[in-house]
Amino acid sequence: MIKTIDSSTVPKKLELVHSGEDYFSRLEAIIQQAKFEIHLQMYLFENDTTGKRILTALKEAALRKVEIYVLLDGLGSLSFPAEVIKELKYSGIHIRFFAPLFSTYTFYLGRRLHRKVLVADAKVALVGGINIADKYRGSVTKKPWLDYAVQINGEIAKPLQQLCHDIYFKKRHFQNKKIKSAFQYQQDTSVRILQNDWLKGKNEICDSYIKSIRHAKKEIIIVGSYFLPGIRIIRALKKASKNKVTIKLILSGKSDLPMTRRATCFLYGKLLHYNIELYEWNQSILHGKAAVIDGKWSTIGSFNLNNLSSYGSLEMNVEIQSISFSARFQTHLNEVIEQCQNITPESLKTKTTVLMKFIYLVSYGITRIVELIVTYTPYKRFYN
Known part of the structure; x- marks a missing residue:
């Protein structure tokens, strides 16, 4: 069995996150603790047991008057149910699809939203390669797909949340916007x-x-x-x-x-x-x-x-x-x-x-x- 990194030896503002329960418990906890604003941008969001767990957390956050913006890829999340979209919107959650596969004037495959990002209250973020689905969480009898993410807390989350906001609302200036700064967490650790x-x-x-x-x-x-x-x-x-x-x-x-x-x-x-x-x-x-x-x-x-x-x-x-x-x-x-x-x-x-x-x-x-x-x-x- 692969050993996970002892998080107590890693700076709390920066932690390696493994696929499986490690990732999804963190994802759920960040949503549950959010007070003001959440941005979730995913390539794949499946309406399975794991997906429903995260949807429940999002709906509960919306009841607390947290502003929530969900952006899903039009191809990766093509099977996301229309009735669930209606439920989310009724709950006050903002949701849309990036580059829908079918639009009014073309069939479109290219330029997908492949990033997997969660940012809450401009204070904490999860960035990695893990989508929201049972296969990334695993089960008692089946190992999760092997993948990683990083949880970062602190000032780096602020420009990241602004970037997610600009992408969601299709702000033109996001097209060339970069997060240029390297954020220093301790003497030997900087993050970009x-x-x-x-x-x-x-x-x-x-x-x-x-x-x-x-x-x-x-x-x-x-x-x-x-x-x-x-x-x-x-x-x-x-x-x-x-x-x-x-x-x-x-x-x-x-x-x-x-x-x-x-x-x-x-x-x-x-x-x-x-x-x-x-x-x-x-x-x-x-x-x-x-x-x-x-x-x-x-x-x-x-x-x-x-x-x-x-x-x-x-x-x-x-x-x-x-x-x-x-x-x-x-x-x-x-x-x-x-x-x-x-x-x-x-x-x-x-x-x-x-x-x-x-x-x-x-x-x-x-x-x-x-x-x-x-x-x-x-x-x-x-x-x-």
């Missing part, structure tokens, strides 16, 4: 909120990954749920490998998107050729998007290392410059690695038949074409 929305010129997460990988000295650990990086990331990893940096990738052994996983497998030979260590997580679905570099730089959020996140979606990560936080997160990820299947050149050769190589190639080609189409449609629509 990073965004990616390539259409609006925000490439902060992608650029931060590339810069940190290029400047790595000792070790890189990446959790990559849908790992299909573009050429810039591949080149940065190749350079780090040439500089004798140890690189460990935690990848999906099981995936909710089998074709994407097979497309990733197509890259295994190249990655192993660069002396990159590959580890497949098979205990549950891997959905995490995180990294630790040199035991001092960490990033956790919604950003996948693929072109959809780089060029198609609105993403948000927390970047943490902290030796204490990163060391503890690195320890946890090494515990995850101990439970993974190590993919070596020998094992890859043994289990990969000619047919499987062909399937991986076809999957890679189809996935890249789909990425191209989906990332192109937002720009066509935007410029029209």
